[in-house]
Amino acid sequence: MKPIVSDLGDLSNDEIRRYGRHLIMPEFGMEAQRRLKASSVLIVGTGGLGSPLALYLAAAGVGRLGLVDYDIVDESNLQRQIIHGQSTVGVSKTESAERRLNDLNPFLEIVRYDVPLTSDNALEIIAPYDLVIDGTDNFPTRYLVNDACVKLGKPNVYGSILRFEGQLSVFYAQEGPCYRCMFPEPPPPGLVPNCAEAGVLGVLPGTIGTMQATEAVKLLTGIGDPMIGRMLLYDALEVSFTTIKVRKNPKCPVCSIPADQVELIDYEEFCGVPAHDHAPAEALSTAEEAFDADAPVPQITALALKARLDQGESPVIIDVRNPPELEIAALENTVLIPKPQIMIAVDEVLSGRKPIEDTVIGQIPRDREVLFLCRSGVRSTDVIYALRDLGYHPASLINVEGGILAWAREVDASMPMY
Amino acid sequence: MPNIRIPTPLRAFTSNEAQVQVGGATVGEALSNLTVRFPELRQHLYDGETLRSFVNVYLGDEDVRFLDGLETNLEEGDSLRIIPSIAGGAG
Numbered sequence: 001m002k003p004i005v006s007d008l009g010d011l012s013n014d015e016i017r018r019y020g021r022h023l024i025m026p027e028f029g030m031e032a033q034r035r036l037k038a039s040s041v042l043i044v045g046t047g048g049l050g051s052p053l054a055l056y057l058a059a060a061g062v063g064r065l066g067l068v069d070y071d072i073v074d075e076s077n078l079q080r081q082i083i084h085g086q087s088t089v090g091v092s093k094t095e096s097a098e099r100r101l102n103d104l105n106p107f108l109e110i111v112r113y114d115v116p117l118t119s120d121n122a123l124e125i126i127a128p129y130d131l132v133i134d135g136t137d138n139f140p141t142r143y144l145v146n147d148a149c150v151k152l153g154k155p156n157v158y159g160s161i162l163r164f165e166g167q168l169s170v171f172y173a174q175e176g177p178c179y180r181c182m183f184p185e186p187p188p189p190g191l192v193p194n195c196a197e198a199g200v201l202g203v204l205p206g207t208i209g210t211m212q213a214t215e216a217v218k219l220l221t222g223i224g225d226p227m228i229g230r231m232l233l234y235d236a237l238e239v240s241f242t243t244i245k246v247r248k249n250p251k252c253p254v255c256s257i258p259a260d261q262v263e264l265i266d267y268e269e270f271c272g273v274p275a276h277d278h279a280p281a282e283a284l285s286t287a288e289e290a291f292d293a294d295a296p297v298p299q300i301t302a303l304a305l306k307a308r309l310d311q312g313e314s315p316v317i318i319d320v321r322n323p324p325e326l327e328i329a330a331l332e333n334t335v336l337i338p339k340p341q342i343m344i345a346v347d348e349v350l351s352g353r354k355p356i357e358d359t360v361i362g363q364i365p366r367d368r369e370v371l372f373l374c375r376s377g378v379r380s381t382d383v384i385y386a387l388r389d390l391g392y393h394p395a396s397l398i399n400v401e402g403g404i405l406a407w408a409r410e411v412d413a414s415m416p417m418y
Numbered sequence: 419m420p421n422i423r424i425p426t427p428l429r430a431f432t433s434n435e436a437q438v439q440v441g442g443a444t445v446g447e448a449l450s451n452l453t454v455r456f457p458e459l460r461q462h463l464y465d466g467e468t469l470r471s472f473v474n475v476y477l478g479d480e481d482v483r484f485l486d487g488l489e490t491n492l493e494e495g496d497s498l499r500i501i502p503s504i505a506g507g508a509g
Contacts, residue, residue: 045507050507139503187427192427
């Protein structure tokens with residue numbers, strides 16, 4: 001394919017020395033390096049995928065990198081987000097990344113966008129770039145990035161990861177399919193867990209992000225065959241790489257219509273989930289009000305629970321986390337029923353396939369108050385809503401506010417947080 | 419028997435099995451047999467009798483929609499794969 005960057009930048013002698021390993025390859029040479037120098041890449045998300053992406057593209061000699069992220073660096077990011085470090089915990093991710101990238105390559109120009117990418121600002125942010133790389137962590141932003149790229153005629157280097165699996169492709173509507181050709185609609189909310197809930201091997205974004213960076217360099221310089229019309233599926237446990245075909249959908253709701261008629265929509269509404277993979281308290285309370293304003297989930301704080309336990313009470317506490325999480329931190333005398341098991345059982349009961357007493361829900365009493373606990377209070381809230389559909393009285397199902405993290409913060413400072 | 423590869427998000431409904439061997443002479447029969455064995459899967463794969471739009475089923479490297487859909491013939495040892503829609507970027 002011909003390079004998407006037609007301009008050739010000028011390289012100083014210092015830059016020529018720096019990029020020598022590129023320049024001596026006949027397939028690459030001065031021309032490709034000068035194209036990289038003239039190129040601009042927007043990286044959406046400076047997290048797991050964005051870290052290796054930004055590092056390698058900066059090192060390789062891309063002229064201008066735009067970084068979109070409104071998050072701040074947290075210690076729990078450092079298991080995989082290697083562009084950040086202990087010294088930048090608490091700093092905005094784009095600033096943290098900028099510091100590292102300036103150290104890696106002083107010839108690089110960096111533009112920071114400390115805002116969420118939304119339907120209102122996406123076109124303006126994306127327009128000045130040659131290429132976009134999707135390193136986000138949620139469905140609404142992925143559909144937004146795709147639709148905006150189709151509208152603006154930009155290639156979108158896609159990477160996505162979960163647990164031990166990754167996907168890689170290049171969506172470029174002018175040359176092949178777009179993301180919506182493969183995934184016209186998002187899965188229903190709740191079916192596909194995010195990394196915050198299901199976990200991810202810390203090395204995996206390194207594998208996929210690095211391959212996204214490779215695809216970006218190929219597209220910008222016109223070397224090799226980009227992953228347009230194909231998707232790579234990587235399974236880290238099996239070490240299997242499988243390539244499948246992605247066809248352009250002639251009825252694609254986005255890339256089959258003229259680009260100027262593509263409209264950016266409300267992607268959170270379209271996907272039914274918020275545009276991030278964590279749930280701050282205010283988002284949670286909004287979700288509750290939207291579900292049933294008259295019956296918000298009753299909450300108990302960690303301190304209030306501690307006080308009740310100290311007084312000798314022994315409430316039923318159901319821990320809905322997954323077993324590996326209990327090995328990190330747990331309360332005593334709780335009943336473990338992981339959320340996925342409860343959700344399956346709710347479905348079995350509602351569809352009439354099984355009576356309640358034959359499922360795990362049979363262990364959850366109806367005649368008294370039951371407390372639900374997870375890591376941060378999100379999954380336990382989901383479980384409570386699901387159980388209400390089975391006729392549990394709303395007042396009897398109580399959420400431990402902030403989950404085991406709140407317990408670690410407010411009650412037991414020796415407990416690890418994760 | 420055809421082999422069906424189950425993606426991570428759906429393994430909660432297959433007792434964590436990543437690969438399942440099922441009988442079936444067509445893609446539709448194999449998927450139907452899969453959901454008989456794991457009934458919880460059915461609502462995630464089907465909307466009535468048709469596959470849900472976000473479920474991508476591949477035979478080898480080809481989307482079955484571009485073969486004969488659920489009527490696509492299967493041979494002994496064929497590999498079917500359900501391609502999940504995942505969004506993680508480890509933010």
